[in-house]
Amino acid sequence: MKFDTPATTNPIDQLKVIGKPTDRIDGPLKTTGTAPYAYERHDVVANQAYGYVVGAAIAKGKVNAIHVLDAKAAPGVIAVITHENAGKITKGNFNTAKLLGGPEIQHYHQAIALVVADSFEQARAAAQLIRVDYERSDGKYDLAAAKDGAEKPKAGGFGGDPDTSVGDFATAFAAAPVQLDATYTTPDQTHAMMEPHATIAAWDGDKLTVWTSNQMIAWGKGDLARTLGIPKENVRLISPYIGGGFGGKLFLRADVLLAALGARVAKRPVKVALQRPLIINNTTHRPATIQRIRIGTDKDGKITAIGHESWSGDLPDGGPETAVNQTRLLYAGANRMTATRLAVLDLPEGNAMRAPGEAPGLMALEIAIDEAAEKAGIDPIEFRIRNDTQVDPEKPSRPFSQRQLNECLRLGAEKFGWSKRSATPGKVRDGDWLIGIGVAAGLRNNLVTKSAARVRLDQRGIVTVETDMTDIGTGTYTIIAQTAAEMMGVGLDKVVVTLGDSSFPVSAGSGGQWGANNSTAGVYAACVKLREAVAQKLGFNSADATFADGQVQAGNRSAALADAAREKELVGEDGIEYGDLDKKYQQSTFAGHFVEVGVDAATAEIRVRRMLAVCAAGRILNPKSARSQVIGAMTMGVGAALMEELAIDKRLGFFVNHDLAGYEVPVHADIPHQEVIFLDETDPVSSPMKAKGVGELGICGVGAAVANAIYNATGVRVRDYPITLDKLLAKMPV
């Protein structure tokens, strides 16, 4: 189905099932521990052996010799795989560094060996017997030091142009009566998902099946085939349940490749989970940024010039963190510029993490806006409203499909009690605590991408959906079931959803908050096909037929849906494809984030007290699972603001705090009452579902709202994340 004109009324608009806060249909499996996650799939293939990964002990250099004889001779060991016996391995399209290193080492904990044994304990013990002779080379591990040598990255991907310019920024900024020029930093961060990367691999002749944990089935399948140099048709990738990904499982990773290589050498199925202390340096992370923001306004606080430059680093041939993206869209202003620069660093590979670009970009921009508003002497909400734009500020002929940011901010201000905020910082106290309130705007784009599905109707009237879409904990199973139920006029009890299998039609996958809108639109398209088949079978004109309560009706005729499949199962298969509506319109989602913090007057410990997000994100397919997405993202935003930082050893070139004891994320005690309000909105430009994403919108802006609240509480402005007590202490009010 081609979607190239805005949606009109369609069966989804009935909202009998869609739009309801339905419990997750996979909830009972999760709560009873029976949802099958990759490492626990003991039943799928017999005789599984265990792999244990050895990571490189140096950040850059080469392996001169790798001594594996002791490991091979250890009890239970079946095989040891290194670059010497792995065969030819190509790098996948989505990988920057090789997943099996050696002799060249590109980053710390790059996998250099897999030990396969009868038991996990045997594999682990033997892995620790491997001795490696390394030759270290000098590397670059310090973004600030490498910044001046950073270069303009290639255009394309999700990054857009590395340089943008509209009007005359320099002249307008110089002439502006109110000027802000400040530099902000965000640190490297890790996804820290609960489930480690894990895979079981089994060969049947030259056919390979992997049970794994992956957000993007087709990308993973393609890159696994490419890496091994085998035809794509010979690879099947199965990933029905994913214990969190946040972008860390978008791509083929070492667990999959090593399990496949191990199984080939061991001649039996092999399972591999990346050990927790290995994950942080072995896999991808959100790269650190240095961001300079300049904002010039007139006396009324209208932005006349806005400039945003960002520097990040990555391995050679890697990509930048696109932290300036939102600044191209969020506020009006005739004169504007952005610049993205990329330095070569020899730290582990930088890549996507929840809202790549916008999450760290807004952490900086939305402090800058708070600072500019203060300089202009204007309330920060009023400042944002004054600088609203309903069109793409770089191309005014291109409107936003929907943009209710002002409504988000106004409603949030009312609900959160913004009027009680002291405009002067450091004035509100509650016992030991200095209290502050902060706000930030959130923006995350709505990306449209094709997505297919197959829908079956059997003689019992059961509707079964098959798509390689994934549910990374987001609620995909449920919204796909709701879509199929709405389209086919049946209850959720008559719908079965099967996901995450590369033998199913290729979907959008889960990333960039594009999963919900695109995958349900693909199911919508397949259901339209199935409705046509049903109508034809029952002798109805499909254009007139209505599907409700398990019946199909047209005019005064009615038949049971199941009757259409009495003789033979009916199948509808189709996908959604998009025209140029995303060129004609800017499609984005918006939020107003509100945070109240307390800062301990003595110790400068920071604790969040209240949070509110007001979101405008098109039709909300399931308010319950959408709310879960947003509060989870708000929690991650608190982590980014207050504690998450991969500490770099700039001499040795690795992330030192590489486990969940050292890399702190919020615990329950850190997260107080959270509220989420969704504006009533539909966006007919986005898809037949009129929906957009929320999973990343929820984190976009949260960090800055926390930072602005800390400033409001203490009068201390911190521009380097995370905002920890040591950065406040010296300037705290006495």
Place this chain on the structure above:
Amino acid sequence: MKSFTYERAQSPADAAAAAARTEGAKFIAGGTNLLDLMKLEIETPTHLIDVNALALDKIEATPDGGLRIGALVRNTDLAADARVRRDYAVLSRALLAGASGQLRNKATTAGNLLQRTRCPYFYDTNQPCNKRLPGSGCAAIGGFSRQHAIVGTSKACIATHPSDMAVAMRVLDATVDTVQPDGKTRSIALDDFYRLPGETPHIETTLTKGELITAVTLPKPVGGTQIYRKVRDRASYAFALVSVAAIVQRDGSGRVAMGGVAHRPWHVAAADSEIPRGARAVTARLLADAATTHENAFKVKLAERTLAAVLAKAKG
């Protein structure tokens, strides 16, 4: 993890004797720290002596009015004990500030005292660490050192002791009761129990080969207002950046120990006498010879401000 042999000890003296005669032996009780370290091959015992059956799990009054806490009393039980909550509140509060409910259910009193540092370089066997591999060097010096010690450090090691419980026991003037391989017992003041890193950071206590902790004894209650204040980046399940254990009497006198600043719970007798003069005077004595890194220099100011808040609270 390396293969090891295992036995269940029948009596404290037998356990000590077995540990003395078996090279590479270690005691195991709750295992909340040791097992993690064994999996990473930071600890590589060849023999484990399980002491869980030794009936050292009682909390008993001593003849002079104190409290004797068996080595195997779990952290949860110790924190909840009515006598501890009434007479040694600083200990109960310190315990509850540490770890998580699950860990406290399993962790023992002696094991808590003997837990190893959480220095990330100690945990990464690719990196030099004098505590893990004597003579290999210290990667934390010049590296990531935000959590590390600021007093009592050496050129070989700047690790901290991670326990909250031990800080409270230090301010309470606890003693550690032990049995030696020959069956003799002794009591070691907590102040003499922990060593500073010096040239041998891998030797953390004054326990001798095979010596087994059987109990920790608290002297009779000293009353006063008892506070344990732990400062950390997140609200739970994090080690202290700085912690303060304080007992302040009505007359303004008191005692103070700190955690998160040294290789052992930190107490300086001369600092206690400064309490009536306030936090700045106390901290000046307590952290007199502080040697900080760029990343942990904030701990000095943090310690002073935290102590000031504690003393203000104690005054009411």
